[in-house]
Amino acid sequence: xxxxxxxxxxxxxxxxxxxxxxxxxxxxxxxxxxxxxxxxxxxxxxxxxxxxxxxxxxxxxxxxxxxxxxxxxxxxxxxxxxxxxxxxxxxxxxxxxxxxxxxxxxxxxxxxxxxxxxxxxxxxxxxxxxxxxxxxxxxxxxxxxxxxxxxxxxxxxxxxxxxxxxxxxxxxxxxxxxxxxxxxxxxxxxxxxxxxxxxxxxxxx
Numbered sequence: 001x002x003x004x005x006x007x008x009x010x011x012x013x014x015x016x017x018x019x020x021x022x023x024x025x026x027x028x029x030x031x032x033x034x035x036x037x038x039x040x041x042x043x044x045x046x047x048x049x050x051x052x053x054x055x056x057x058x059x060x061x062x063x064x065x066x067x068x069x070x071x072x073x074x075x076x077x078x079x080x081x082x083x084x085x086x087x088x089x090x091x092x093x094x095x096x097x098x099x100x101x102x103x104x105x106x107x108x109x110x111x112x113x114x115x116x117x118x119x120x121x122x123x124x125x126x127x128x129x130x131x132x133x134x135x136x137x138x139x140x141x142x143x144x145x146x147x148x149x150x151x152x153x154x155x156x157x158x159x160x161x162x163x164x165x166x167x168x169x170x171x172x173x174x175x176x177x178x179x180x181x182x183x184x185x186x187x188x189x190x191x192x193x194x195x196x197x198x199x200x201x202x203x204x205x
Contacts, residue, residue: 064088070099071157071200072112073150079157079200080112092125092132092159099158115150116140123173131189132159135171152179153195160192167191 065085074080084098100122102114123135134155143151152170159168167189170179178186181194192199 066090068095068098069158069161070095071154071161072103072107072114073154075111075113077146077150077198079153079195079198081157081161081200082107082112090162092127092134092162092165093122095158095162096122096125096134096155099154114154115143115147116154117143117151123171127165130164130166132162132165132168133171134159134168135174137173141172141177149180149182149184150198152190153182153198156190156195157192157199 064087066088067083067085068090069081070084071079071081082103084095086094086098099114100116100118100120102108102116102118103112117139119139120136121138121140123137124133125135126133140151155170156168159165168191169189170177176188178188179190181187181190182197183194187194
């Protein structure tokens with residue numbers, strides 16, 4: 001019995017000694033703690049942090065615009081020129097799009113209006129021998145009477161304000177149509193002279 005107890009005591013002593021020794025070894029392998037900041041070697045810095053890449057510059061070119069004229073209507077039915085900015089090179093479609101957008105809040109407050117419906121769509125435009133071919137869709141074809149005359153006059157004056165355009169030919173959904181001049185007579189090609197009574201007032205001298 002005494003020998004058995006002696007062997008158990010010896011085994012426990014050996015186990016305790018091993019545990020203490022293992023603790024000493026583990027402590028010796030720990031990460032050392034410095035009392036003050038220490039610079040890291042470059043080899044210890046994660047890749048990509050030594051020289052962070054510069055932000056990629058934007059490749060989007062700034063929008064360049066040019067000022068053009070569109071024509072709205074006064075409360076008396078006279079055409080009035082107002083300025084709009086459209087992207088260079090001031091394509092006819094973009095200019096007509098600015099006309100379709102109608103007056104600004106300030107212009108509307110000043111009594112200016114537009115007979116061109118906001119739901120008008122410009123399908124296509126082209127210019128040949130001074131004549132602008134304008135194909136429209138949407139609600140433009142529903143205009144009748146004085147509203148149609150007013151809208152046609154606005155488009156004619158707006159289009160012919162561009163260099164190289166002297167008259168306008170109209171299409172509705174690809175079909176050539178005649179349009180009314182100021183006197184109500186329908187014409188296949190419209191120009192400013194046919195709307196002379198609606199022309200903007202000459203500036204005072």
